[in-house]
Amino acid sequence: MIARLSLWLALRILGLAALVAPAVARSDWKLEWEAELRHRARYPTWRTNMILISRALGSLPDAAWIRRQFTLDADAVHDAVHGVRMLLKTPGFTVIALLVFAIGIGATTAMLSVADTFFMRPLPVPQAERVMTIWQYNRETGAARQDVTPGNAIDWVKRARSFEAIALAEPTGLNSEIPGREPEYLKATFVSDQFFKVLGAPMLLGRAFEAQDYQQGVRVAILSYPMWKNRFGGDASIVGQAVRLGRGAPHTIVGVMPPNLELRLFNNRFQRQPEPLVWLPKQGFVDVEINGRRTGFWNVLGRLRPGVSMAEAQAEFDALSAQLAREYPETNRNIAAQVVPLRAHLVGSLSDVLPLLLGAAAILLIVACANVANLLLARGVARGREFAVRQAVGANRGRLIRQMLVESFLLASVGGILGLALARWTLNVIARLRPLDVARVDHIPIDGRAAVIACVVIVVAAIVASLTPSIQLSRPAASAALKEGRASSRGGTRSVLVVVEIAAALVLAVGAGLLVRSFVLIQRVDPGFNSERVAVLQLFASPRLDTPEKRILFFDQALSRMRALPGVVAVGGASSMPFGEARMVLRSALAIDGQPPASGEDSQIFTTTVAGDYFRAMGVPLLKGRLFDATDTASSRHVVLVSSSAAKKFWPGADPVGSRVRFQFARVDFDAEVVGVVGEMRHDALDRPARAELFLPYSQSGFYALTAAVRTAPGSPTTVREMKEQVWALDPLQSVFDAAMLDDLVSWTLVGRRFSLFLLGGFAVATLLLAAAGVYGVMSFSTSQRMREFGVRMALGAKRSDLVGLVVRDGMTLASLGVIIGIVMALPLTRLLRVLLFGITANDPVTFLWVSLALVLVAAAACYVPARRALSIDPVKALRVD
Amino acid sequence: MNLTYPTTLVLHALANGYGHGFDVIDATGLASGTVYPILRRLEEEGLVTGRWESVSIAREEQRPPRRYYELTAAGEKVLERALERYRLTQATASRGRRLRPARSS
Numbered sequence: 001m002i003a004r005l006s007l008w009l010a011l012r013i014l015g016l017a018a019l020v021a022p023a024v025a026r027s028d029w030k031l032e033w034e035a036e037l038r039h040r041a042r043y044p045t046w047r048t049n050m051i052l053i054s055r056a057l058g059s060l061p062d063a064a065w066i067r068r069q070f071t072l073d074a075d076a077v078h079d080a081v082h083g084v085r086m087l088l089k090t091p092g093f094t095v096i097a098l099l100v101f102a103i104g105i106g107a108t109t110a111m112l113s114v115a116d117t118f119f120m121r122p123l124p125v126p127q128a129e130r131v132m133t134i135w136q137y138n139r140e141t142g143a144a145r146q147d148v149t150p151g152n153a154i155d156w157v158k159r160a161r162s163f164e165a166i167a168l169a170e171p172t173g174l175n176s177e178i179p180g181r182e183p184e185y186l187k188a189t190f191v192s193d194q195f196f197k198v199l200g201a202p203m204l205l206g207r208a209f210e211a212q213d214y215q216q217g218v219r220v221a222i223l224s225y226p227m228w229k230n231r232f233g234g235d236a237s238i239v240g241q242a243v244r245l246g247r248g249a250p251h252t253i254v255g256v257m258p259p260n261l262e263l264r265l266f267n268n269r270f271q272r273q274p275e276p277l278v279w280l281p282k283q284g285f286v287d288v289e290i291n292g293r294r295t296g297f298w299n300v301l302g303r304l305r306p307g308v309s310m311a312e313a314q315a316e317f318d319a320l321s322a323q324l325a326r327e328y329p330e331t332n333r334n335i336a337a338q339v340v341p342l343r344a345h346l347v348g349s350l351s352d353v354l355p356l357l358l359g360a361a362a363i364l365l366i367v368a369c370a371n372v373a374n375l376l377l378a379r380g381v382a383r384g385r386e387f388a389v390r391q392a393v394g395a396n397r398g399r400l401i402r403q404m405l406v407e408s409f410l411l412a413s414v415g416g417i418l419g420l421a422l423a424r425w426t427l428n429v430i431a432r433l434r435p436l437d438v439a440r441v442d443h444i445p446i447d448g449r450a451a452v453i454a455c456v457v458i459v460v461a462a463i464v465a466s467l468t469p470s471i472q473l474s475r476p477a478a479s480a481a482l483k484e485g486r487a488s489s490r491g492g493t494r495s496v497l498v499v500v501e502i503a504a505a506l507v508l509a510v511g512a513g514l515l516v517r518s519f520v521l522i523q524r525v526d527p528g529f530n531s532e533r534v535a536v537l538q539l540f541a542s543p544r545l546d547t548p549e550k551r552i553l554f555f556d557q558a559l560s561r562m563r564a565l566p567g568v569v570a571v572g573g574a575s576s577m578p579f580g581e582a583r584m585v586l587r588s589a590l591a592i593d594g595q596p597p598a599s600g601e602d603s604q605i606f607t608t609t610v611a612g613d614y615f616r617a618m619g620v621p622l623l624k625g626r627l628f629d630a631t632d633t634a635s636s637r638h639v640v641l642v643s644s645s646a647a648k649k650f651w652p653g654a655d656p657v658g659s660r661v662r663f664q665f666a667r668v669d670f671d672a673e674v675v676g677v678v679g680e681m682r683h684d685a686l687d688r689p690a691r692a693e694l695f696l697p698y699s700q701s702g703f704y705a706l707t708a709a710v711r712t713a714p715g716s717p718t719t720v721r722e723m724k725e726q727v728w729a730l731d732p733l734q735s736v737f738d739a740a741m742l743d744d745l746v747s748w749t750l751v752g753r754r755f756s757l758f759l760l761g762g763f764a765v766a767t768l769l770l771a772a773a774g775v776y777g778v779m780s781f782s783t784s785q786r787m788r789e790f791g792v793r794m795a796l797g798a799k800r801s802d803l804v805g806l807v808v809r810d811g812m813t814l815a816s817l818g819v820i821i822g823i824v825m826a827l828p829l830t831r832l833l834r835v836l837l838f839g840i841t842a843n844d845p846v847t848f849l850w851v852s853l854a855l856v857l858v859a860a861a862a863c864y865v866p867a868r869r870a871l872s873i874d875p876v877k878a879l880r881v882d
Numbered sequence: 883m884n885l886t887y888p889t890t891l892v893l894h895a896l897a898n899g900y901g902h903g904f905d906v907i908d909a910t911g912l913a914s915g916t917v918y919p920i921l922r923r924l925e926e927e928g929l930v931t932g933r934w935e936s937v938s939i940a941r942e943e944q945r946p947p948r949r950y951y952e953l954t955a956a957g958e959k960v961l962e963r964a965l966e967r968y969r970l971t972q973a974t975a976s977r978g979r980r981l982r983p984a985r986s987s
Binding site: 031069 | 914915918922926943945
């Protein structure tokens, strides 16, 4: 009894295992096992009963083993060969599917590579997660990640305990005065003694600064990699040599920084060459620095002690800021500290944009998959007979599903390879659009990691794309119906896919539309000046011009020489040039006679000294009173102009002209009369408000920095180079910090916007095209399926226009459904864009309306060709189909 | 080919006249799920040939015909080399002694 029971059980197990065995070998395989089991069962003992069952269980791995052999050797290869053959048979379909996959996979891979580079790849700094940058935060204005004032930086470095090393950095420059060479301004950075301990990165050559380098008067320098490569030809013997880098005695080069080490020190969001070329040791501090708590332009970075978290460091700095606020209430009342990990600092504004772009890439990939799925479905209908035949001769559902999967994989793999090329191209474009405050954009590689990413994307895409088709087409009922050679359904699944595509396209198009509108609006912003044909030359007076009188004379001569150049209309200069490369931020409290003194932010005004015909050169209008003229000299009564925004802020509802004001400029007290009001100017960016600004004549200040603004007439032959030469004619050793056209400087501030606009716009256009292709595919397919119906309708008296209406109405139904779903999805999603918008809300109805309209039009256009085909039906022929 | 220890055991059992799958299992003490794939692999590589026993015996026992395996010339050579390498003649021999003789017909 037990013997029979165990045999029965063993045979049941065998029966189950047989399901795993491949069909071709199944009967023989099963016979072999059954014979052994039955043979054993003839001589039952207690042990054989047990053995029978455990042995029978062994049939499962055996069946699986055989199955694997068969799958590898026969089925998979067969599927692949068959797949390739089928794909080659329909080259049109294959090419389109490949392109669709290439776009989707390429875009996704490119974006994932960007994300990988920024968020995953190790930084060239050991244990980079412990390196923090520390910034000032103004609680009153909300301005975040501000450069640190010297006084605060010194106190932070002295008092902070959370860091095993903490250092400060001060931007500086070297006027290279090498005889026989064009004078040049080398960007340099002073660093305090633990700076290289914070970084922990080994020098490429030589050594980091050591204690003895920080003694007064030691002339040593470390070169950046680009400086070493370009200026010294990558000569390793430079280490240890004394080289003339700036004025005075030469510097001994002690080391060369490693390549690819970008730190983006200083909040130079708008600088075009942000990395310093020369590193110098900061040898002690002077009083002005220790007490300097008004203007921030230094940086602090530190390496956390092991076990100390970022939050703990932030807490310490909160306490420190509170302490400093008590000690220096006048300057530090609203100053807090912000601890930002190095990586987050380097990622910069991309951390706002990247998730959006990743999302956009994902949407594009989904639409691409939906499109390929649609194509596969359409093709599947055409292949209905093939599938039906295969099913009839014994192919099971799994086999057909696998066939679809294999073909989808073939398409995705080849498409993915094309996609990688596309990704490379996309990344090149990104590198060219280099968003300003983002480091490392130009070295995003397409390498092994990118290939792995692409492989993952390909697998996902292949599975997603073949999911619906394989389930649909392998359904026995569908196959049976298809045997008749006619479609039974209208392709409900395909319609759903198209609706999804349109909805996704709408979401992206709305996002891109919002960005476009923001961009247009921001470009329409009046900066307050006319930037056309204005050249800007930023100069820092050399130490030879050691008195205000000498500087006034020098700049007066330089400006007049430029004025004499052909085609020059007006020349002026200002200490603080809007959108200039080096930002001079000079602010002062303003006291007005007859008004109660204000305090804090309310009392602050930007102070700028202007020379020559500055306002005319910049195209800034005079609104009231008079401009400065030749009568305003060093010895005459002190006068000032105020901007219209300053007039609004300090003289609300009153006329500032004639009032007496007191302020400080470059640590000199001024008591002056307001003689006029000029238009307001934006200084940092078009999306930031204009400055409340006060202007004083250069002849009364003799400040050490002046930026010349040279306006030329249209078609003027004078080049920026010739303007520079006018400076060198006066002093061949005077370097020009930066020379550029003003409108380039302004448009440079929009690079970040252009970047996100370009990419999101690109995704939107690609998705839109794919969605249009989807609509076209479905409509032309359903039209071709309905030829007979159309023929009947025409035979019964339907007009051709009725038929076109029928087709277009179907298409429009899908399109409007997609648009409605898309709008519903876009409403919450566009809020993610808020940071990037300017002048409109995230749910800007105008954008939504136009984009929806555009999408419906595109869909209508996609229906047009199929509709035309319906027009051309010959009813007699159509009825003869079958 | 890949001569693992179990493969060598199976070859050795076949050389000693244990022809049926279950007998090989008895002789080697390996699991059925191990022995069968090894047999199939050996057969595929031509080291072993499989035959079905005559239908008359099967009919007499009222079961399907059993399949038995024999070493080919190539299989014998491989086994020789394997034995040299593993020096396990004794090990399998002693294992075989402990077993009851297979009651094949």
